[in-house]
Amino acid sequence: MSRPPSRTLPENSERMSSDRVKSTSNDPLHLQADVLVLGGGPSGAWAALAAAEDGARVVLADKGYLGTSGATAPSNTGTWCVPPGENRGQAVERRWQRTGGLADQRWMLRCVDQAYENLVKLSEWGYLFPHEDDGRLYIANLRGPDYMRFMRRRVLKAGVTVLDHHPALELLSNGDAITGASGVDRQRNRDWSVEAKAVVLATGGCAFHERILGATGLTGDGYLMAAEAGAHLSGMEFTGKYTLAPYETSLNKGLPYRWATFYREDGSPLVDANGEQISNGIGEREKDIAKALIDGPVFARLDHAEPALQDWLRRGQPNCFVPHDRAGIDPFKDLFRITLRAEGTVRGTGGIMLATADCGTGVPGLYVAGDAASRENMTGAVSGGGAVNSSWAIASGWWSGKGASTHARKSARKAFRSMSKPLGEAGLRPAGNARADLRTAEIIEAVRAEVIPLEKNYFRDGTTLHTSSERLERLWNDVRQHLHAEGVDRVRSRETASITASARWSLASALARNESRGMHRRADRPGNDPAFARRILVSGVDAISIGEAQISREGIAS
Amino acid sequence: MIEIVSASRCIECDICVKVCPANVFDAVPDSAPVIARQDDCQTCYLCEIYCPVDALYVAHRAEGHFPITEAEVEERNLFGSYARALGWKRGKAGGTEHDPTHRIRVAAV
Known part of the structure; x- marks a missing residue:
């Protein structure tokens, strides 16, 4: 059994419970x-x-x-x-x-x-x-x-x-x-x-x-x-993973779409390259759905689910049905609009x-x-x-x-x-003058504009990645030089710095992987290149370094 | 996102203030909690199932406000509907032993 942590400051008044630290003071x-x-x-x-x-x-x-x-x-x-x-x-x-x-x-x-x-x-x-x-x-x-x-x-x-x-x-x-x-x-x-x-x-x-x-x-x-x-x-x-969800909802759960069919706004069914109707959204056909979503709204219906399966889905994945029930939709009978949610x-x-x-x-x-x-x-x-x-x-x-x-x-x-x-820097201790006009919500939206859209991140190409990368460098400069906050607001400024930094690392790595592999889909470099059967490493915060690693063959003890 | 804290149902236990992972509620002395940071809500519906009196309503729209009245939520029997679907009652967990998801996974192959 472990002992509770010892407390150094403040030493008086408050007692530690195993659940939470109760305090009424603002002392650290x-x-x-x-x-x-x-x-x-x-x-x-x-x-x-x-x-x-x-x-x-x-x-x-x-x-x-x-x-x-x-x-x-x-x-x-x-x-x-x-x-x-x-x-x-x-x-x-x-x-x-x-x-x-x-x-x-x-x-x-x-x-x-x-x-x-x-x-x-x-x-x-x-x-x-x-x-x-x-x-x-x-x-x-x-x-x-x-x-x-x-x-x-x-x-x-x-x-x-x-x-x-x-x-x-x-x-x-x-x-x-x-x-x-x-x-x-x-x-x-x-x-x-x-x-x-x-x-x-x-x-x-x-x-x-x-x-x-x-x-x-x-x-x-x-x-x-x-x-x-x-x-x-x-x-x-490898940030190109997206999952289907009802439009504007949080439900990024792909499983029910195993039994879905998909339609364009005019009601015509989505078909694959062979002219076959797409009826499984969580397999190879996801790419076709992604392409259709770039063109315009896409709708789905879970009409391949038999009654027994409908019951299991409702009882086993109840959160998937909360948005439909609240919107007054029967997803087994009615068409509902869908989206692909980025999952970073x-x-x-x-x-x-x-x-x-x-x-x-x-x-x-x-x-x-x-x-x-x-x-x-x-x-x-x-x-x-x-x-x-x-x-x-x-x-x-x-x-x-x-x-x-x-x-x-x-x-x-x-x-x-x-x-x-x-050790914290960006978002806590700006390298330059703090600027009050920087809005975290605007910075995050600008980052999202580079790493979320299907046409940029599901389907990638070198030119677009370069352009996005340059935009992110400018955003990072604002964050690193000027973003500052006090008190609880530091949480959001630090999150903003982390999101911006993560996007930079993602794009730098995506540019370094000059091929397509798994969820990294480069239209300008289709197909695997055996030379890239290795890991892309990235390090550094202000100056980013790219490295490589062979798949480790050492140091695994079980 | 979270839309309703029903003052008529709320017992001011402030459990939602504690359990919301996105910290969207603020406790108010001698009153129901308020939705202080609605835009931080991640539409996970977990506050609803932890609420011991089904006083919370999360609308299905995860981006932006979705106006709905308490009367409509009552009328459509939506208060506590996710908790009932899971088998949670009065804020207490329950129902995992009846989860049929393994049947779905077999069927999905």
Whole structure:
């Protein structure tokens, strides 16, 4: 059982509960911990549990609320679940064939293994999985709201100090290693800092402010923090994943469109190059739908779903039907307008490069899990969808928590406060004069105009990427030189910096990958180039450096 | 986005203020919470299912305000409709053991 974190300032009046820190004052909150986890989605929760199990004093700080934050909580996700003894090697091999050659089968295998072990743990802890007809427990699916509520309880029970609504703004470093993070308690408008011997970034991906489930908090904050600390990012060109949703809604859930047919505004059915009506929106035909959406409005109807399937869809994926029910539409009978929602690195695969098997970033004391990490090891150039990403969150969360607690033990004798300095720059400490006329909403819209439109980002070409890249350099200059905020407003200015930085890294990587592979579709470079069967690395915040890595063959221990 | 905090249903527990991952609500002493930052709402519907008295209504439109009256939401029995579909009751979780999604996944292959 872990001990609660010790408190340095203020020392009087308030008592720490395991649930939340109660306070009535605006004095800054200072805590000490062995392991600080930033982010309260599934990977952060698993990281906290793993570290606490090792006896570490753990603090988990989330921008929102552990239980509802992240892309998983509002959803219903499959897992990549392959039981032991059922030809795991073959399942991995089959999946690897679809990854554009960029995944790493050893990481895939150990992920499947760890995720399965932890899913079994969930069941033993009392999470109620459904049963199959033969009575066996079905652990290959997790219902988001229930799963994350369950994880919250488990994390609190493990003695972890949970700080809800405590967005992190920046990492702290003593010059040699990461020594904690600081941010703002946005509901009480007071600063916080946690000194820690190791930090896990479980801050999620970057959805570029697209209105998709869970995306409000997914602004790439961890990418910027990691890059400022000197970490590399990898696979940032793989941001071309889009998922169908009813028009103007948040429901980026593709599954029901397996049984859809699609129509143009004049009622004529969408057909593919062979003249066949498109009747599965989540397969190869997605490209045709994307092309049609560039031309004009597209409508869908789930008319290939038989009555039994309609019932399962309604009961199994109820959130998919909330928008329809509220709009007064029967999606099995009526046409409804659709859109393709951009998903950035959330269902894309880019993120912070993993340098070690325990999810270390290569920066001492800094670990990464879930969508904050590159998922190329798992899914290469294609989307891991919900399932692979969900298993990855479980496994990488677990490993990063273990890695961080081990690091904390090794550095146990080192004193805290060894001249820790904050590392945050863009959005916090402008390089030039602060300019009050800069509007974060306008900057974000300008970034979105380059990385969201289908004609620029689903279908890419070198010329357009160059133009977008130049525009982003100008935006970055404004952000870096002049964007400034005080108090709680720093959260938005920092998010704006993270979104802009993530877009720059994405475009720089997309230009470097001079070919097409997986979700990176270059009209000017169609087809794979064997010379590009390797990772594109990117590092640096103001000056961006591009590097390459062969697919790692070292350092994997399980 | 979030459109309605029903003052007639609300018991001022402020759970929505706590659980909203996007921090859209502000607590108000001796009153129902207010929607303080509507444009930050991510239309995830989670506040609805955590509300113990089904006092919240999130409209399906995720971009921009979608005006609807409390009377219409009552009339169409939409308060708490997502919680009922999941099997959550009075803000408490429930229903995962009846989730038929595995049947959909078999059918999707």
